[in-house]
Amino acid sequence: MIKVHHLEMSRSTRVLWMLEELELPYEIVKYARDRETSLAPKELEAIHPLGKSPVIVDGNTTIAESGAILEYLSDTYGKGRFVPEAGTQAYRDYRYFMHYAEGSLMPYLLLKLVFVRIAKAPAPFFVRPIMKQISSKLQQIVADPNIRRHHDFLAKHLETHTWFTGDQLTTADIHMSYPIEALVERGGRDFTSSPHLKRWLDAVRARPAFRRAVDRGGPIMLEV
Ligand SMILES: N[C@@H](CCC(=O)N[C@@H](CS)C(=O)NCC(=O)O)C(=O)O
Numbered sequence: 001m002i003k004v005h006h007l008e009m010s011r012s013t014r015v016l017w018m019l020e021e022l023e024l025p026y027e028i029v030k031y032a033r034d035r036e037t038s039l040a041p042k043e044l045e046a047i048h049p050l051g052k053s054p055v056i057v058d059g060n061t062t063i064a065e066s067g068a069i070l071e072y073l074s075d076t077y078g079k080g081r082f083v084p085e086a087g088t089q090a091y092r093d094y095r096y097f098m099h100y101a102e103g104s105l106m107p108y109l110l111l112k113l114v115f116v117r118i119a120k121a122p123a124p125f126f127v128r129p130i131m132k133q134i135s136s137k138l139q140q141i142v143a144d145p146n147i148r149r150h151h152d153f154l155a156k157h158l159e160t161h162t163w164f165t166g167d168q169l170t171t172a173d174i175h176m177s178y179p180i181e182a183l184v185e186r187g188g189r190d191f192t193s194s195p196h197l198k199r200w201l202d203a204v205r206a207r208p209a210f211r212r213a214v215d216r217g218g219p220i221m222l223e224v
Contacts, residue, residue: 002026007040007053008033009222011066011178015054016217018070018174020209022077028216038222067098067175074171082171090165097164097172101179105150109182112143113222116186147187154180155194163200169207177204178220185221 002019006012006028019026031041031053045051048064055064056072063069074082084090119135157164164172180201204210214220 003029003057005029005031005044005047005053005055005057006217007031007044008218009220010053012054013213013217013220014066014174014177015056015069015073016213017177017207017210018073018082018171020212021082021169021174021207022073024073024077030218033222065102066178067102070171070175071098078171082169082174084165084168084170090170093161093165094170094172097176101172101175105179106182108143108146108150109179109186112139112147112186113182115139115143147183151183151187151194151197154183155197158194158196158200163203173200173204177210180204181221185223 002024004012004015004019004026006016008030010033016026016028031044033039034041040051040053042051044053044055047057048055048062050064052064054066054069055062056069057063058072058076061072063072084094115135115138118138119132121131123131163169164176180197183197184201
């Protein structure tokens with residue numbers, strides 16, 4: 001049976017969602033984050049040298065990196081489901097969003113998390129105002145304008161697409177679910193201004209397979 005090494009409140013939930021969509025049996029090995037640093041525990045390094053989650057083990061095969069895991073699962077068990085036909089625009093969009101989710105969007109959302117946390121980090125009282133100022137400046141210059149730009153790009157794309165690649169849910173939607181949840185959590189008021197992003201996210205959250213994944217894996221998002 002496929003084993004999922006699942007860190008609480010993490011990207012790993014989308015792997016559980018994919019497994020639920022494929023109706024495959026799986027076992028979850030749960031890991032708690034460090035309460036102070038939010039980092040993964042050392043035990044994960046025994047599964048994969050980077051010590052991150054998700055990682056799956058399927059027989060003798062160990063796979064890390066959520067995009068690679070999702071592609072492995074749909075290639076191996078999907079029987080053509082969840083991947084658009086090769087050579088079509090939908091397929092090109094699929095490839096694009098499979099790379100974009102972790103390669104372009106997540107870095108700014110991670111930076112936002114780090115910058116917000118700089119302001120909240122424990123420090124001597126005389127240093128705190130400086131840390132707050134640095135945090136605010138970095139959010140203002142680096143994180144917020146880029147997050148806004150990505151938000152607008154995604155909202156526009158979803159104006160003309162029901163799912164990210166067209167009329168059908170694909171693995172690209174599953175992959176995009178985590179950065180979009182992070183966008184909602186960290187993107188602030190921008191999000192509410194897009195009915196299309198909201199429609200997409202409501203459709204994701206309404207899928208029985210997604211709900212089963214959250215029931216088994218726990219809440220998705222680490223709060224800032
Ligand atoms: N790009 C990788 C990122 C893996 C990653 O950073 N996972 C986070 C969970 S959201 C993690 O393990 N964080 C704990 C840590 O860095 O110690 C993927 O998509 O799998």
